[in-house]
Amino acid sequence: MEIMEKFELEVRKLFPHVSFHPLERKIYSHDISVIPKYIEKVAFSEAEAIIQPESVEDVKQILRISKEHSKPIVPRGSATSGYGGVIPVSGGIVVDFSRMNRFEIDEEEKTVRSEPGAIWWDIQKEARKKNLSLRVYPTSAISSTVGGWIAQGGIGVGSTMFGGIGDNVEEIEIVDFEGNKKVGKDGLKYYVGMEGTTGLITSAKVKLMEYKEEFPLAIHVGSVLEAIKIIEGGKPYSAMLMSSEFFRIMNEVKGTDFEEKDTLLAVYLGKTEVGGMETYEAHEAYEAYDLWDDRFFPLRIKKKGPSLVSVEVLVPFENLEAFYKEVERKLTANYAVQTCFSRKGANVIVLIPSDEREKKFTRDWKTAFKLLKIGMKLGGKPYATGLYLSHLNKKVMEDYEELEKFKRKVDGRNLLNPGKIFPQGKLPMLMKVASLVI
Amino acid sequence: MSPELSKILEDLSDEIYACAQCNYCRICPTFKVEGWESVSPKGRLYLLKLALNDSEIDNLMLKDFFKCTTCGLCENVCIVDIPLLKLWEETRNRLAKVKGVLPAHKKLADNVAVNLNLYGGERELRSEWFPEGVEVFDSSVLYFAGCTASYRVKEIAQSTVKILSHFGIEFNYLGRDEICCGSTLIRTGQKDKAEKLVEKNIKIWEKNGIETIITSCAGCYRTFALDYPMICKEKGLEFDFEILHLSQFIEREAGKIIKDGMKAKLKGRATYHDPCHLGRHAGVYEEPRELIKAAGLELVEMEHNRENSFCCGAGGGVRAQFRDLSLEVGKLRLKEALELDVDYLISCCPFCKMHLSHSKRVSELEKPEILDISEVILRVIDENGGV
Numbered sequence A: 001m002e003i004m005e006k007f008e009l010e011v012r013k014l015f016p017h018v019s020f021h022p023l024e025r026k027i028y029s030h031d032i033s034v035i036p037k038y039i040e041k042v043a044f045s046e047a048e049a050i051i052q053p054e055s056v057e058d059v060k061q062i063l064r065i066s067k068e069h070s071k072p073i074v075p076r077g078s079a080t081s082g083y084g085g086v087i088p089v090s091g092g093i094v095v096d097f098s099r100m101n102r103f104e105i106d107e108e109e110k111t112v113r114s115e116p117g118a119i120w121w122d123i124q125k126e127a128r129k130k131n132l133s134l135r136v137y138p139t140s141a142i143s144s145t146v147g148g149w150i151a152q153g154g155i156g157v158g159s160t161m162f163g164g165i166g167d168n169v170e171e172i173e174i175v176d177f178e179g180n181k182k183v184g185k186d187g188l189k190y191y192v193g194m195e196g197t198t199g200l201i202t203s204a205k206v207k208l209m210e211y212k213e214e215f216p217l218a219i220h221v222g223s224v225l226e227a228i229k230i231i232e233g234g235k236p237y238s239a240m241l242m243s244s245e246f247f248r249i250m251n252e253v254k255g256t257d258f259e260e261k262d263t264l265l266a267v268y269l270g271k272t273e274v275g276g277m278e279t280y281e282a283h284e285a286y287e288a289y290d291l292w293d294d295r296f297f298p299l300r301i302k303k304k305g306p307s308l309v310s311v312e313v314l315v316p317f318e319n320l321e322a323f324y325k326e327v328e329r330k331l332t333a334n335y336a337v338q339t340c341f342s343r344k345g346a347n348v349i350v351l352i353p354s355d356e357r358e359k360k361f362t363r364d365w366k367t368a369f370k371l372l373k374i375g376m377k378l379g380g381k382p383y384a385t386g387l388y389l390s391h392l393n394k395k396v397m398e399d400y401e402e403l404e405k406f407k408r409k410v411d412g413r414n415l416l417n418p419g420k421i422f423p424q425g426k427l428p429m430l431m432k433v434a435s436l437v438i
Numbered sequence B: 001m002s003p004e005l006s007k008i009l010e011d012l013s014d015e016i017y018a019c020a021q022c023n024y025c026r027i028c029p030t031f032k033v034e035g036w037e038s039v040s041p042k043g044r045l046y047l048l049k050l051a052l053n054d055s056e057i058d059n060l061m062l063k064d065f066f067k068c069t070t071c072g073l074c075e076n077v078c079i080v081d082i083p084l085l086k087l088w089e090e091t092r093n094r095l096a097k098v099k100g101v102l103p104a105h106k107k108l109a110d111n112v113a114v115n116l117n118l119y120g121g122e123r124e125l126r127s128e129w130f131p132e133g134v135e136v137f138d139s140s141v142l143y144f145a146g147c148t149a150s151y152r153v154k155e156i157a158q159s160t161v162k163i164l165s166h167f168g169i170e171f172n173y174l175g176r177d178e179i180c181c182g183s184t185l186i187r188t189g190q191k192d193k194a195e196k197l198v199e200k201n202i203k204i205w206e207k208n209g210i211e212t213i214i215t216s217c218a219g220c221y222r223t224f225a226l227d228y229p230m231i232c233k234e235k236g237l238e239f240d241f242e243i244l245h246l247s248q249f250i251e252r253e254a255g256k257i258i259k260d261g262m263k264a265k266l267k268g269r270a271t272y273h274d275p276c277h278l279g280r281h282a283g284v285y286e287e288p289r290e291l292i293k294a295a296g297l298e299l300v301e302m303e304h305n306r307e308n309s310f311c312c313g314a315g316g317g318v319r320a321q322f323r324d325l326s327l328e329v330g331k332l333r334l335k336e337a338l339e340l341d342v343d344y345l346i347s348c349c350p351f352c353k354m355h356l357s358h359s360k361r362v363s364e365l366e367k368p369e370i371l372d373i374s375e376v377i378l379r380v381i382d383e384n385g386g387v
Helices: A003-014 A022-027 A037-043 A056-069 A120-129 A146-152 A185-190 A224-234 A242-254 A286-298 A298-305 A317-330 A360-377 A390-396 A400-410 A428-436 B002-018 B028-035 B041-054 B060-067 B074-078 B084-099 B103-115 B147-151 B154-166 B183-187 B191-209 B219-235 B246-261 B286-294 B323-339 B350-362 B373-383
Strands: A050-051 A073-076 A093-096 A103-106 A111-115 A131-134 A169-176 A179-183 A199-212 A213-219 A238-242 A265-269 A307-315 A336-342 A343-355 B141-145 B212-215 B240-244 B269-272 B344-347 B371-372
Touching: A003 A050, A003 A056, A022 A050, A022 B041, A022 B060, A037 A428, A050 B041, A056 A073, A056 A093, A056 A169, A056 A179, A056 A199, A073 A103, A073 A146, A073 A199, A103 A120, A111 A120, A120 A131, A120 A146, A146 A199, A146 B269, A169 A185, A179 A185, A185 A400, A199 A298, A199 B074, A213 A286, A224 A238, A224 A265, A224 A317, A242 A298, A242 A336, A242 A400, A242 B212, A265 A286, A286 A307, A298 A307, A298 A336, A298 A343, A307 A317, A307 A360, A317 A336, A317 A343, A360 A428, A390 B219, A400 B154, B002 B041, B002 B074, B002 B084, B028 B323, B041 B060, B041 B084, B060 B084, B060 B344, B074 B084, B084 B183, B084 B191, B103 B191, B147 B350, B154 B246, B154 B371, B154 B373, B183 B191, B191 B219, B212 B219, B212 B246, B219 B240, B219 B350, B246 B286, B269 B286, B344 B350, B344 B373, B371 B373
Parallel strands: A050 A093, A073 A093, B141 B212, B212 B240, B269 B344, B344 B371
Antiparallel strands: A103 A111, A111 A199, A131 A199, A169 A179, A169 A199, A213 A265, A238 A265, A238 A336, A307 A343, A336 A343
8 A cells, every 4th residue: 555545544444534635735735824936845845744633642642743744833723923833844644733722711810721723812702701801912912822822832912911922921831742741930942932843832821910091002103212211101001102114104004094103002001001101192082092903904004015025033121222213214115114112122014015016025935034144133033934934043133043852852753843943944045145145 | 728718808907916915815605615826816817817818718617716605795895906706707798798698697597598497497496486365466567476486485575575564564566477587697607698688677667667676685686786788788678677685675664663663573693794785785784684683683793794694505506516615715704603592593684594404404403593584583573462
């Protein structure tokens, strides 16, 4: 019997929710990113099968099959990140965690214990019924998964006060080739932000807080320094800086009428006013609430494209203004900047509406990489590395050598999401060469 | 085959490429049941993108493409405002031309071609439901029952004409000359066949001096109010008819009478299911609710209501071609109603009533009672001395 046939037979026998259909495999081999075709050809491969586990036992079986048939494993949530983390580079099994979506809130402990496929906003809706709230969540919370954001090690809404997701996870359970185990505070660094390359997350215990009403202020700022001063003074729960061009494009695509000025959206908890704001010019209160409601929709501006090129750089506060000046220099028009402030630094997202059907798409990507390079020269680092930027990890990732050693220990055959975090194959070489030339 | 597919989709390229793949459309009812991205709006858009780049779409994937009730919930949440309803219907038309129509949908079209109704029922029996004692007038106000109320859920048509008669509305009714509105054909990629019905219907209405059309079917309402004017514009035809859903007409003409004039009221807790075609597509939300409250019922809302209403699961040809899937979606909607512990689940569409009742039967549920708004109004009339 052919090897593939044997693999397929075994998978179909063990799991009720599987697909080997060629088009389904294509669908499950992409994320939100769109990159130039010549990079796709080098970097991408296609899933050989998709399995949707429903339990920890299922996940253990998947790892057993992976080992037996030497099939790489690529974990997948909602695939709403753009770093290629869910894209297969050497075939294998895409593990779609969407059916593992149960969660339970502990009102006394103020925590939620969740399976990896649970959607952040579903948890938030339930938490609010108990007068609780997530402390942090991604701006993609309406569709993104617990496992996905933890595996990315993201920062997002609430990170100004509470840090990244890594600072808000108490414990996770993972499955690797040895079986399943609980991992507490000291061990989290081997899994949070590791894109499933060291083990698959099967549950997470995440901190909640008592719900307090959110009070947003949308303040016109004359400079980045002014925005930082406001944040350091008032200690908001969440803070985002949006460029005037961001509003111009938003008004164009949505038909809204926001004032097109650089604006800091600072959100405070349990307050109805914030002292020291009298000297600042602010949007109307209803606009501040509208902007706060709009926090889930920065990708709206993609409508202008119809494609979007983006770069996300975590920049230290002291160099933020310099980075902004460089962005302005490189991109004169038709781009938007949104910065999310966290305890780790300022996560600057530059969004460039583009068109992947046109030649300028490659030019826009080159510009994005130039901006990343500039950001790194200013002491910054990419928000995430995933597949496309794995070649940078040795330089930018804390404890890289220790993590690489750990990876070799738990996954000697590199079956767990190969090509992510730890560079492999042609793509990292290509990206290194490209970064020298750009 | 694939370059042909890419050619016919080329002018839809901007919409297809605009998709952010954000997955906010995970709210799709059929995706909730099936759980595979090929059945989600995001997955379908990615498939179309693959087709634009010459990937072959085989029959299995094509079937998945049609697992969509065209409810429009995806368009509601789309962050880049892709006109998804229009895109799905347009794509279905083009896919049907290249790949052929799905078998169950072809059967519907064949039924309409032969008997001028979806169910293949004899044309002469279309008006069999009409109750004795109710008079029809040579009036410019037409009652249009629709195929589902005429052949399947007859109590809705019967209740409607009794209500109209009770309130002294002199209405016309065309009997065997009432022919299918064409809604299902439009939703299943057979717009060209529906266009013939549009022309036929308009000729019949003009011949009978019709100016206003009242219908108790959300699907017919949407089709007359939105699709017919568009098709007429494309064909250079005039469309000058006032279209009203029964709930709009009764609320306007007799709402006050029911609310203030009818002292005996119904008792119980009710929730209202917004039919996609009447609510999200056509913006009619409040009139049915006002009538339910006027009838005396305590109205409580399901979690997904008004523009966020969850589909019953029947539309878009899904009930015909994918019965099990459609019933599972129906069960999800019933679950929302069950959470409220209501006595009645009320809607304004014979198709929704038929399908939710079927979903209730297969779930072996005792409650809630599923009623159309026409039945609710007739009950209030009966409580106050009858027709």
